[in-house]
Amino acid sequence: MKLISVSKLRDYHWCPALAYLRHELGIFFPPTPQMTRGTNLHSFYGSIWDCAIALRNYEDAKLNLINLVDSYRGVDMSEQELLNVGRKRLDNIWSLFGNHIENGMKYESEVSLRSKELGLSGRVDFIYRTMDGTFVGEVKTGKPSEFDALQLNTYMAMHLDSNKGFIEYTESFVKQDFSEKMHSQVMEIKKNFEEMNNTKPVRTAKCDYCDYRKYCFKV
Ligand code: SF4
Numbered sequence: 001m002k003l004i005s006v007s008k009l010r011d012y013h014w015c016p017a018l019a020y021l022r023h024e025l026g027i028f029f030p031p032t033p034q035m036t037r038g039t040n041l042h043s044f045y046g047s048i049w050d051c052a053i054a055l056r057n058y059e060d061a062k063l064n065l066i067n068l069v070d071s072y073r074g075v076d077m078s079e080q081e082l083l084n085v086g087r088k089r090l091d092n093i094w095s096l097f098g099n100h101i102e103n104g105m106k107y108e109s110e111v112s113l114r115s116k117e118l119g120l121s122g123r124v125d126f127i128y129r130t131m132d133g134t135f136v137g138e139v140k141t142g143k144p145s146e147f148d149a150l151q152l153n154t155y156m157a158m159h160l161d162s163n164k165g166f167i168e169y170t171e172s173f174v175k176q177d178f179s180e181k182m183h184s185q186v187m188e189i190k191k192n193f194e195e196m197n198n199t200k201p202v203r204t205a206k207c208d209y210c211d212y213r214k215y216c217f218k219v
Pocket residue numbers: 015016017018201202203204206207210211212213216
């Protein structure tokens with residue numbers, strides 16, 4: 001049975017026409033500078049977690065940020081900006097999980113998930129094992145979107161021993177419990193994706209900065 005990736009469902013939810021062009025016709029574009037910046041920041045945030053979990057001490061992790069910033073000089077941000085963002089991130093990590101980290105919290109990153117039962121595959125950013133059970137976590141460097149919560153919920157459904165999670169945005173962490181309602185919504189999106197329903201382009205504000213404009217509207 002062919003599994004559908006959660007990222008394809010994300011594309012479909014964002015715009016069915018885009019999912020059709022990308023996943024039925026196989027039209028892709030190279031990553032934009034903004035996407036590359038997001039990827040680098042994603043990696044920077046992962047390194048902050050690595051450091052927090054390895055050192056298990058807030059002050060040591062904060063001191064070590066200087067070394068981390070040094071190794072991310074290629075990211076399109078000044079040293080001071082990176083340091084500010086890193087400190088804020090570390091504070092968020094400690095306010096939510098400080099106690100768990102100091103008591104030996106474990107985690108895995110980039111975990112592949114597959115569920116034959118749901119017909120889905122995906123790769124979750126983090127699985128955290130704490131004294132309060134397992135959490136799934138996603139890191140998002142863009143603006144919060146409706147699908148972020150649906151995506152996290154889907155990873156919870158695919159990872160059988162977790163019904164708790166959170167999304168790390170740049171400014172704040174948003175906690176979330178598994179929701180059956182969201183799960184049904186994702187299954188509906190999957191059904192529509194499989195049938196490639198409603199893929200006729202519809203002009204919206206998103207089209208103004210979409211690479212696929214010329215395919216949809218010939219401009
Ligand atoms: S141009 Fe608009 S309709 Fe076409 S793929 Fe992009 S967002 Fe969708």
